Amino acid sequence: MIPSSPSGAAPAVRLDGVVKTYGGVTAVAGLDLTVERAQVLALLGPNGAGKTTTVEMCEGFVTPDAGTVRVLGLDPVADSDALRPRIGVMLQGGGAYPGSRAGEMLDLVAAYSADPLDPEWLLQRLGLTEARRTPYRRLSGGQQQRLALACALVGRPELVFLDEPTAGLDAQARLLVWELIDALRRDGVSVLLTTHLMDEAEELADEIVIIDHGRVVAAGTPEEVTRSGAEGQLWLSAPAGLDVTGLQSTLAGTHRVREDHPGRYLVEGTIDPSVVAAAATWCADQGALATEIRVDQRSLEDVFLELTGRELRG
Numbered sequence: 619m620i621p622s623s624p625s626g627a628a629p630a631v632r633l634d635g636v637v638k639t640y641g642g643v644t645a646v647a648g649l650d651l652t653v654e655r656a657q658v659l660a661l662l663g664p665n666g667a668g669k670t671t672t673v674e675m676c677e678g679f680v681t682p683d684a685g686t687v688r689v690l691g692l693d694p695v696a697d698s699d700a701l702r703p704r705i706g707v708m709l710q711g712g713g714a715y716p717g718s719r720a721g722e723m724l725d726l727v728a729a730y731s732a733d734p735l736d737p738e739w740l741l742q743r744l745g746l747t748e749a750r751r752t753p754y755r756r757l758s759g760g761q762q763q764r765l766a767l768a769c770a771l772v773g774r775p776e777l778v779f780l781d782e783p784t785a786g787l788d789a790q791a792r793l794l795v796w797e798l799i800d801a802l803r804r805d806g807v808s809v810l811l812t813t814h815l816m817d818e819a820e821e822l823a824d825e826i827v828i829i830d831h832g833r834v835v836a837a838g839t840p841e842e843v844t845r846s847g848a849e850g851q852l853w854l855s856a857p858a859g860l861d862v863t864g865l866q867s868t869l870a871g872t873h874r875v876r877e878d879h880p881g882r883y884l885v886e887g888t889i890d891p892s893v894v895a896a897a898a899t900w901c902a903d904q905g906a907l908a909t910e911i912r913v914d915q916r917s918l919e920d921v922f923l924e925l926t927g928r929e930l931r932g
């Protein structure tokens with residue numbers, strides 16, 4: 619049970635033991651997740667992992683079967699009227715009349731807000747000024763996507779839900795959206811975003827949560843998640859034939875050390891600054907010059923694939 623607290627003090631989003639099933643399919647299987655205020659949290663997971671279902675429960679569009687969902691301290695279903703003006707939701711398809719023009723749509727959404735952003739400024743920020751008078755159905759997919767983002771933001775929300783905000787955008791438009799999300803965070807807005815793009819998560823997120831089969835499989839800052847789990851490698855180039863047992867004992871058996879091929883030494887295990895220093899010292903102690911030391915760090919994508927497997931999802 620989540621204790622009640624004034625909505626100002628509550629996290630932006632808090633999920634406790636949330637479950638959602640559709641017929642025989644468990645979409646979300648006991649999920650715990652917290653988005654702090656003024657934080658960007660990226661929710662990652664393979665197709666069908668439960669990301670959209672999670673976001674839809676936070677938006678109040680889907681009711682959980684079990685567990686508790688709190689958004690700005692409120693229940694998104696029971697308190698939807700109070701929450702609606704405080705959150706931004708990016709609707710795919712825009713909920714648009716196909717004939718209405720991009721600028722008119724944004725003006726209409728702005729009119730529902732007590733203190734909207736200037737729609738012209740927002741159109742300009744998202745590269746949509748030229749498309750202002752274009753009917754919605756004539757906008758390109760990328761323009762529709764950016765208009766949906768503008769509609770989510772125009773009411774100055776405290777919290778924004780962005781489900782794959784840059785899917786289908788070209789590189790230029792993606793950068794615009796990244797800059798905007800970064801600016802939101804600086805303004806103290808909280809963001810829950812889903813993405814399939816690892817570089818997007820690394821670039822934007824304060825916190826990453828990887829889910830699979832509706833459960834959390836990893837969580838933390840991008841650095842923490844990348845460091846978790848599997849091991850790193852340190853490569854050292856020096857004259858061939860050095861005795862590696864000294865380094866092995868310095869590292870107290872926690873790492874594997876070998877001369878992988880002549881003059882190329884490999885240390886496998888958790889590579890932290892003390893391991894780099896130990897390797898350099900071991901080399902110097904033998905009167906040998908290390909000509910190169912390289913640490914191979916795993917990418918977020920490596921960790922993601924390790925945790926969620928390589929097979930294709932339905």
Ligand SMILES: Nc1ncnc2c1ncn2[C@@H]1O[C@H](COP(=O)(O)OP(=O)(O)OP(=O)(O)O)[C@@H](O)[C@H]1O
Nearest residue numbers: 640643644645663664665666667668669670671672
């Ligand atoms: N309305 C629904 N009716 C039946 N099954 C559903 C419904 N919505 C989602 N599901 C199922 O729940 C599971 C989780 O789906 P969800 O859309 O939340 O995943 P996702 O992580 O967003 O996937 P993707 O990356 O492909 O968008 C899937 O197996 C999906 O088929």
